[in-house]
Amino acid sequence: MRELLNQIENQLNTKFPGDLLFTELSYDFPVITVKSTAAHKILQFLKEDESFNFHFLTDLTGLQTEDGQNLGVIYHVHNLPKNRRLRVRTFFSIQKPEIETVTDLWLGANWMERETYDFFGVKFLGHPNLVRILNVDEMDIFPLRKEYPLEDQERQDKSDKQFGR
Amino acid sequence: MSKEGNNIVPTDTIEKEYSTLNLGPTHPATHGIFQNVLKMDGEIIHDAVPTIGYIHRAFEKLAERRPYAQITPITDRLNYCSSPINNFGWHMTVEKLIGADIPKRVQYLRVIIMELARISDHIICNTIIGQDTGATTGFLYLFQFREKVYDIFESICGARLTTNIGRIGGFENEWSAYTWEKINRFLIEFPKALDEFNNLLERNRIFMDRTVNCGPISAEKALAYSFTGPNLRAAGVDYDVRVATPYSSYEDFDFIIPIGSSGDTYDRFMVRSEEMKQSIRIINQAVKNLPSGLSHADLPDFFLPPKEKVYSEMEALIYHFKIVMGETDIPKGEVYHCVEGGNGELGFYLISDGGRTPFRLHFRRPCFIYYQAYPEMIKGSMLSDAILTMSSLNVIAGELDA
Secondary structure (H helix, E strand, O other), X not given: OHHHHHHHHHHHHHHOOOOEEEEEXXXXXXXXXXXXXXXXXXXXXXXHOOOOOOOXXXXXXXXXXXXXXXXXXXXXXXXXXXXXXXXXXXXXXXXXXXXXOOOOOOOOHHHHHHHHHHHHOOEEEOOOOOOOOOOOOOOOOOXXXXXOOOOOOOOXXXXXXXXXX | OOHHHHOOXXXXXXXXXXXXXXXXXXXXXXXXXXXXXXXXEOOEEEEEEXXXXXXXXXXXXXXXXXXXXXXXXXXXXXXXXXXXXXXXXXXXXXXXXXXXXXXXXXXXXXXXXXXXXXXXXXXXXXXXXXXXXXXXXXXXXXXXXXXXXXXXXXXXXXXXXXXXXXXXXXXXXXXXXXXXXXXXXXXXXXXXXXXXXXXXXXXXXXXXXXXXXXXXXXXXXXXXXXOOHHHHHHOOOOOOHHHHOOOXXXXXXXXXXXXXXXXXXXXXXXHHHHHHHHHHHHHHHHHHOOOOOOOEOOOOOOOOOOHHHHHHOHHHHHHHHHHHHOOOOOOOEEEEEEEEOOOOEEEEEEEEOOOOOOOEEEEEOHHHHHHHHHHHXXXXXXXXXXXXXXXXXXXXXXXXXX
């Protein structure tokens, strides 16, 4: 795993200088964090390069960082013949949640990006049909953002703070 | 109409018009709540627009408010045809996060349950393919065995469909002799019944005419659409999470991955049918080589102490309280764990910030991902083939809508 991560780090630093922010091994899973403007071309490189060959998009999902100021998109890609996995993370400001779509690389990204848009409001530029998928069309919030709590936080009858509420 | 009336519009200028047909949301042939707005040219489907989300229950948001042990019942309701796989997948994700060491016995017991769940999942899919081609006999016959699988689950955890089986760390109690008797009887009776069911359909002329070349998908397309599980294997790609990234001691077992060639309904049926036989093989090996010992790990922070100790010992009472209230310490971390669910790679992407609940939990639901290929698979086929294609994809509404 560490070897693979070093290879990716070397290749990306020469091909796309400055776009790779950092790399880590998280529970034996190689993770790279890249700039959001470069995410598409890095994924395209990782997919089309013959030695890496991350041709299978396992998962695509969104994330809001702990400070609430940034949104992220997490890609899990997989090289099936060599059975190698990689997680690519990219973050951008919640004020301008825009990132290039990867539907041109993977057909399966279509609904996964729609789901991410539905719940986090990430705008995937160039997506063929970026509309809500699981929630009703009339909804005007992005429910998985942390600013929308699940329970009414102002309830007085349930202030059991010792249990973390 | 008069002759003159017929001649008002010259024949070659008549515009071609498509008719719109609403298939669903509640249509008996779709086995779930899905809507497809079909654009029909006679009986040929020209285009389809699926609408999903009818039973969306905001599981990912709910999970952000629940302690780890309380998330298991949520996972039940993803693919409710094989709940135990989802339960164990979640337990294993948490165990990976906390770095728990799980005894071999627990892993083997889990394998037995997961393979039984896979069998019950495939029974549903395959018998319903038969049902949709008009063969009700096999459906009613093999469904008895699904009940027998549920009897086994019931004797272990008390529930049949949404099982919430096991705990983080293992099983809450030892399996009874009754359970083992049920399992042994199932292992003897089911292969015979499965063979009889397959004899009814496998080389049946009517069945083959209906299913061969019905809703095919090529391996390239299947990979591009991120297919996993039996549907990908039917297209000819031998990817199985149990072999690629073994979990719960799957590397100890000897089994093969059946693959198809054309990715049509017949191949999907045959792949699932062979997988059931392989599951029986795995269960037989697990029962035969079952290690002795406790059926849970030594995890006082997560595994509830025995009830009699809770009433008599201070420490057990404290742990019991902490677990029930969800106050155990969880390390910070970011984990992705996947298991081979009934429909393919079921992934759990968990981010913990050290709090009592996950910071973010995402379910990679195989159904949701491959169902988007459905319009492309049914374009140009007949309406009745579209129904059959949907059954053979085994689209489960709970998993689709989360």
